[in-house]
Amino acid sequence: MSAITFEGVGFVYPDGTRALRDVSFSVEPGQRVAIVGQNGSGKSTLVRQLNGLLRPTEGRVLIDDREVGRRHVAELARSVGLAFQNPDRQIFAARVRKEVEFGPRNLGLRGADLQRVVNEALVLVGLAADAETNPYDLGFSRRKLLALASILAMETPIVVLDEPTTGQDARGVDRVESIVRHLAGLGRTVIGISHDLRFVAETFERVVVMRGGGVILDGPPATVFVEANWPLLASTHLVPPFAARFAARLGISGAVTDDSVVAALAARSSG
Amino acid sequence: MIRGWTGPVSVFGAVLLTVVITGVGRRLVSFVVASLPLVISILLINTFIYPDATDALATVGPFTVTGTGLTVALQAALRVIAFALAIGVFVATTDLDDLLSDLERRGLGRRAEFVIGSAIRMVPRMVERAGEIVEAQRARGLDTEGRPWRRARGLVPLAGPMIGGALNDVEERTMALEARAFSAPARRTPIRRFPDSAAQRAARWGLGLLIVALTVATVGGWLNVP
Numbered sequence: 001m002s003a004i005t006f007e008g009v010g011f012v013y014p015d016g017t018r019a020l021r022d023v024s025f026s027v028e029p030g031q032r033v034a035i036v037g038q039n040g041s042g043k044s045t046l047v048r049q050l051n052g053l054l055r056p057t058e059g060r061v062l063i064d065d066r067e068v069g070r071r072h073v074a075e076l077a078r079s080v081g082l083a084f085q086n087p088d089r090q091i092f093a094a095r096v097r098k099e100v101e102f103g104p105r106n107l108g109l110r111g112a113d114l115q116r117v118v119n120e121a122l123v124l125v126g127l128a129a130d131a132e133t134n135p136y137d138l139g140f141s142r143r144k145l146l147a148l149a150s151i152l153a154m155e156t157p158i159v160v161l162d163e164p165t166t167g168q169d170a171r172g173v174d175r176v177e178s179i180v181r182h183l184a185g186l187g188r189t190v191i192g193i194s195h196d197l198r199f200v201a202e203t204f205e206r207v208v209v210m211r212g213g214g215v216i217l218d219g220p221p222a223t224v225f226v227e228a229n230w231p232l233l234a235s236t237h238l239v240p241p242f243a244a245r246f247a248a249r250l251g252i253s254g255a256v257t258d259d260s261v262v263a264a265l266a267a268r269s270s271g
Numbered sequence: 272m273i274r275g276w277t278g279p280v281s282v283f284g285a286v287l288l289t290v291v292i293t294g295v296g297r298r299l300v301s302f303v304v305a306s307l308p309l310v311i312s313i314l315l316i317n318t319f320i321y322p323d324a325t326d327a328l329a330t331v332g333p334f335t336v337t338g339t340g341l342t343v344a345l346q347a348a349l350r351v352i353a354f355a356l357a358i359g360v361f362v363a364t365t366d367l368d369d370l371l372s373d374l375e376r377r378g379l380g381r382r383a384e385f386v387i388g389s390a391i392r393m394v395p396r397m398v399e400r401a402g403e404i405v406e407a408q409r410a411r412g413l414d415t416e417g418r419p420w421r422r423a424r425g426l427v428p429l430a431g432p433m434i435g436g437a438l439n440d441v442e443e444r445t446m447a448l449e450a451r452a453f454s455a456p457a458r459r460t461p462i463r464r465f466p467d468s469a470a471q472r473a474a475r476w477g478l479g480l481l482i483v484a485l486t487v488a489t490v491g492g493w494l495n496v497p
Contacts, residue, residue, distance in 0.1 A: 053406050077412035088439070089400070090407035092431025102428065106412030136435070150411060 001065050002026040003158055003189040004050065010058030011045055011213075019045040020213045022059070027206075029157070030187045032180055034200040037210035038237040043193045044085075046210070047160045050191075051080040063158065078107055081156035085163045087140070087147035096122070096138070096146055097131040103154040121153035124179055141172045148179070159183055160191045165199050177203045198241040201225060201256045211236040225256040275497030279349040286356045295363035302359035303352065310348045317344035367391055369465060376461040381453070389444070397437065404432045 004027040011020040020042045027033050035043045048054040049061045052073040061068045063079050081103070084090060093099040100118045109117060122128045125145040130138065135146055144167055151159060164176045173196070180190050180203050194200050200207060200221065207224040209217035209232070216232055217224050225233075225244040233240060240256070247255040252264045290296050319331070321340030329336045371384045405415060408428045414421045488494035 048406070051410055053409060072414070073409040074412050074414040077410060080410075082410040084403070084407045084410070086403070088436055089403045089432055090411070090428075092428045092435070102413075103411035106414070154411065 001029070002062070003029040003031070003064060004191075005062040005065070006046070006049070006059070007062070008059035009046070009049060009056045009061060011042075011049065011054060012057045018213055020049075020056070023213075023215055024059075025208065025215060025218055027189055027191065029189055030184055031206060032184045032190045032192070032204045033206045033208060034192045034194060034204035035208045035210060036194060036197065036200060036238060041210040041236060042213040043210055044162060045213075047082065047162065047191060047193060050158065050160060051076040051082055053082075074106070077103070077154065077156070079156055080158045080160060081151040081154045082160045083148050083151040083162060083164065085166060087143040090147055090150070091135045091143060094134055095131070096127060096133050096135055099135055099146060100150045100153050103150050107154055117153045117155055121149040124152055124182065125149040126175060140167050141169065144168065145172070145175065148176075152179070152183075156188070158189045158191070160193075162193045163195070164192060165194060165196045173199055180204070197225070197238060198243070201241045201243065202258070209233065209236065209238070221256045222254045222260075226253070274346070276346065277497050279346045279353065283349050283353040283356075286353045286360065289360050290356060293360060293364050295360060298363045299356055299359040302355045302362075306351055306355035310351050313347045313351065314344045317341075317347060369463075372461060372463060373465050375459070376464070381459075385448070385453075393437075393440075396440075397433075400436055401429075401433060404429055404436075407432075 006023045006025055009020055009023040010018070012018045023042075023046060035046065037043050045054060049056055049068070050063065052068055052071060055068070055070075063076070068076065091099055093102065097118060100121055101114060104114055104117050119128070122131055125148055127138075127142065127146060127149060130142070135143055138146060144164070148161070148164060161176075161180070165173045168176060177199065180192065183190050190204075192200070192204060205220060207217070207219065207221050208215055209224060216236070217229060223229075225240045227244075227248045230240055239245075243258050243261045244256040247253075247261045247264065250265070252261065252268075255261045255264045290299060317340045318336055319334040319340065321337055321343060324337035324339035326338040327335045328338050328341065367388065371379075371388050375381065375384050408425060409415055413425045413428055415425055485494065489496065
């Protein structure tokens with residue numbers, strides 16, 4: 001059973017702008033999949049089909065092999081948690097804890113269960129000590145982690161992160177990376193949209209590249225970022241991660257992460 | 272006393288003539304649609320429950336359609352539609368930046384220009400932001416499709432980020448303007464000058480004077496528009 005299936009999905013906005021064309025791929029439960037592409041390539045439009053914020057104008061979307069169809073967004077929120085790019089578009093509570101409680105409360109959690117999911121989410125994003133702080137006393141990067149915590153607390157089997165590393169320093173990026181791995185370790189499917197291809201290569205096991213509303217590449221980072229694909233990546237204004245370019249210069253194939261390049265160099269020098 | 276048709280029909284006719292001359296008819300549909308709730312309520316209330324009207328035309332259940340009510344309703348509806356169309360013609364034919372630049376050149380203060388301009392430009396931005404906030408809260412399970420009382424519970428999660436974001440925007444925009452010497456006392460030199468023919472100037476002054484004259488004559492009792 002697939003966690004997510006897109007079958008020939010197309011989408012045209014009411015003003016006639018076509019944002020998606022014939023998108024077809026599946027995501028297995030527990031997979032970490034990154035969706036990349038230039039601005040306007042259809043990434044955000046695609047993930048909004050997962051929880052019914054947008055409905056495909058062609059084809060269909062299935063979550064756990066059940067068609068999304070006309071199911072309410074509030075119902076789909078039990079299956080798909082979507083963390084948006086701008087935290088300030090959702091934060092309204094006067095306390096961090098209250099903000100994180102909002103989602104799980106909407107799903108019906110109360111009492112000890114509610115406190116448990118809230119505490120776990122705050123620990124995971126590193127905001128446990130700020131539970132009683134006003135969200136607007138936090139800096140942007142921490143508000144972004146707060147928005148992420150409010151989605152994690154919903155304990156949805158699918159988590160979608162829209163540009164989770166924007167505005168994060170290196171420590172924040174590492175934090176997001178460990179959250180993604182932690183979620184996948186729990187068997188939750190993680191979809192990430194990002195322009196940060198180093199983060200993508202280090203964190204995700206599969207990369208879907210979009211251009212003009214369609215999928216042009218799909219595979220593991222080591223395959224997608226291979227030198228032969230660079231012209232295709234350039235066509236959607238993507239530059240492969242530095243590690244991939246560095247490795248290619250040294251004639252090391254298949255290395256696209258920092259660790260894999262170091263390991264290849266170590267193997268070469270010892271060999 | 273019911274006033275005659277001359278006023279509403281001539282205003283509507285003048286606006287319609289402007290629409291035809293400017294050729295912006297298609298862009299005015301949304302303005303007419305936006306005025307429909309008001310127009311419909313005016314028609315219903317005046318037609319069926321106009322006070323002291325006795326000239327019954329028909330009876331629909333407990334309500335009676337009166338000739339007086341119907342006349343008043345149609346005249347008022349015509350005025351509202353003419354007003355909506357007039358605003359629509361203005362929006363469709365006038366570039367806001369051009370208008371404000373020209374007003375500044377004619378002596379409107381920069382602060383006044385900023386207040387008017389940002390208030391108008393903020394509308395589409397606020398609409399866009401409202402859409403993003405609704406999406407974000409719905410993704411967290413906020414029910415905006417269910418029963419009315421459930422939807423009412425969503426007011427704070429929707430209004431909070433909206434108001435907070437708007438205040439934040441104003442603060443950022445103010446700082447950005449100040450950083451670019453917005454308050455500097457020097458008078459700016461207008462780069463663009465807009466064509467303003469003698470005929471246009473004459474029409475502007477003429478129409479302005481006509482409005483003043485008609486208002487004075489009507490209020491003073493010298494002109495009775497039927």
